[in-house]
Amino acid sequence: MTEEQLAKARRLAARDGYTTVRVEQGYIENAPVADGWADVVISNGVINLCDDKAAVFREIARILKPGGRTAISDIVTERQLTEAIVCDVNLWASCIGGAMQQQHYRRAIEDAGLQICEMRENPQYHFISDSARGATVTFGVKSVSVLAAKRG
Ligand SMILES: C[S@@+](CC[C@H](N)C(=O)[O-])C[C@H]1O[C@@H](n2cnc3c(N)ncnc32)[C@H](O)[C@@H]1O
Known part of the structure; x- marks a missing residue:
């Protein structure tokens, strides 16, 4: 949710080689993804x-x-x-x-x-x-x- 959380998630994904993981910013009430x-x-x-x-x-x-x-x-x-x-x-x-x-x-x-x-x-x-x-x-x-x- 916060910039710090996003930065940490991206850093850990890169460190551990999770190349299929994408981190997007958003609130759970309004997720930045399409219907279905x-x-x-x-x-x-x-x-x-x-x-x-x-x-x-x-x-x-x-x-x-x-x-x-x-x-x-x-x-x-x-x-x-x-x-x-x-x-x-x-x-x-x-x-x-x-x-x-x-x-x-x-x-x-x-x-x-x-x-x-x-x-x-x-x-x-x-x-x-x-x-x-x-x-x-x-x-x-x-x-x-x-x-x-x-x-x-
Ligand atoms: C108790 S922590 C749980 C964190 C994580 N899911 C875990 O299992 O360790 C609650 C998290 O909810 C996030 N949060 C609170 N309200 C939110 C909202 N409306 N949309 C997205 N995240 C929210 C906060 O930033 C916080 O990181």
């Missing part, structure tokens, strides 16, 4: 940081080929977060403040035209700070992995 371009879209720990998750899933559906797949790791909640949590910038930075309630998350994926094949918890994932751990217990904040496909 991708066989697979992967995302790890980014969507919870986006305020308009429906727009992200619509964008994934737009860029996937029919029958294409997306593999996502993200943070969701069992219970709806309160306004105090959502407005806490430190909890957003900890990947908690922007986490969506899991049924709403599923619906946003399906409303975008993607079919969920599997959604499973990652019980080995743990938050570090005290405030993050507190919110985890109160709201059931957790890491999940999702596999979904664009209807063909």
